[in-house]
Amino acid sequence: MIDQHGRNINKLRISLSEVCNMACTYCVTSLSDHKRSPDELNSDQILYLVRLLKEHAGIEKVRLTGGEPLLYPEILNVISGISEMGIKSIGLTSNGQLLARKAKALAEAGLKNVNISLDSLDPEKFKLLGRVGKLHKTLEGIEECLKNGLLVKINMVVIKGENENEIVKMLEYGVDRGVEVRYLELMAMGPLYKKDDFKLLDMHEILSRISKKYSVKPVSADPDSTSLRYWVPGGFFGIIPNKSAPFCSTCSRLRLTSDGQLIGCLSNPSPVSIRHLLNHADPEEALKKLVKKSISFKQDAAFTGSSLVMSRVGG
Numbered sequence: 001m002i003d004q005h006g007r008n009i010n011k012l013r014i015s016l017s018e019v020c021n022m023a024c025t026y027c028v029t030s031l032s033d034h035k036r037s038p039d040e041l042n043s044d045q046i047l048y049l050v051r052l053l054k055e056h057a058g059i060e061k062v063r064l065t066g067g068e069p070l071l072y073p074e075i076l077n078v079i080s081g082i083s084e085m086g087i088k089s090i091g092l093t094s095n096g097q098l099l100a101r102k103a104k105a106l107a108e109a110g111l112k113n114v115n116i117s118l119d120s121l122d123p124e125k126f127k128l129l130g131r132v133g134k135l136h137k138t139l140e141g142i143e144e145c146l147k148n149g150l151l152v153k154i155n156m157v158v159i160k161g162e163n164e165n166e167i168v169k170m171l172e173y174g175v176d177r178g179v180e181v182r183y184l185e186l187m188a189m190g191p192l193y194k195k196d197d198f199k200l201l202d203m204h205e206i207l208s209r210i211s212k213k214y215s216v217k218p219v220s221a222d223p224d225s226t227s228l229r230y231w232v233p234g235g236f237f238g239i240i241p242n243k244s245a246p247f248c249s250t251c252s253r254l255r256l257t258s259d260g261q262l263i264g265c266l267s268n269p270s271p272v273s274i275r276h277l278l279n280h281a282d283p284e285e286a287l288k289k290l291v292k293k294s295i296s297f298k299q300d301a302a303f304t305g306s307s308l309v310m311s312r313v314g315g
């Protein structure tokens, strides 16, 4: 569906569940902030809504996220069901803690790519930033995904004074494995919204750290990608610069929460429920109107911050 700024909104990001097995300091204030919604959709309900969105709202690509999507018990049904609908691009965003056990089954169900969040290669720092979770589990998860033919990217949220000293180390870890690292600028969301002590390290600083050691050249990224892409000897890396170079003008995303609400824009997150379409006599026409309403909230300029917690809307 085309929005009022001429963008083709064809990517759907589904937060399968708000529960998570980590509690990253920049995402939540504690593990108990992640609460499973009492109205969490089951896999049949999710598939019903995805099919409607594919057939009547032009959704072509799906990413499963959360919370931690691997804690959603019916994730394999969701992936295989989406794959059977003919959607070829199915991705997952995960902290990787459970991937070593699940990568094979996920790939067999039809998963194609995994973005794995990894903010530090130091076990102590990993624990400090994530509060829960173990570094070795995420690293084993990465290896298992690669073994099973999944396309892996690493997402590292760069935080001033916390993990900025690992920017180059993370790049080298990725290049060694043929994995693209994407550095995320910190977003003023959830606990960081309107916080005075906002530890942003911007893209220019990230580039400067890498350029001190390696030659870096910009290369083109997909036209609707949120990431700027660069070549370095032996590989590539990306930067997702929501603050320094906002990517809203190319945003093609619609988000579905775990309880069935559409969110058109992170900067203007007015939820539009489509849950009632599960029991609607004429869901097609109703859906078109609701999607139109949701994407009418989309901004075209820059992310302006939000009190919304990322695990509700998925990253």
Ligand code: SAM
Pocket (backbone or CB within 6 Å): 020, 026, 027, 065, 066, 067, 068, 069, 093, 094, 095, 115, 116, 117, 155, 157, 184, 185, 186, 187, 188, 189, 192, 310, 311, 314, 315
């Ligand atoms: N649990 C999964 C994971 O860790 O990848 C999926 C959900 S998590 C909310 C998705 C992504 O959002 C992660 O890469 C996380 O680092 C990112 N994220 C959460 N809060 C953020 C913030 N304030 N700024 C930038 N990225 C954030």
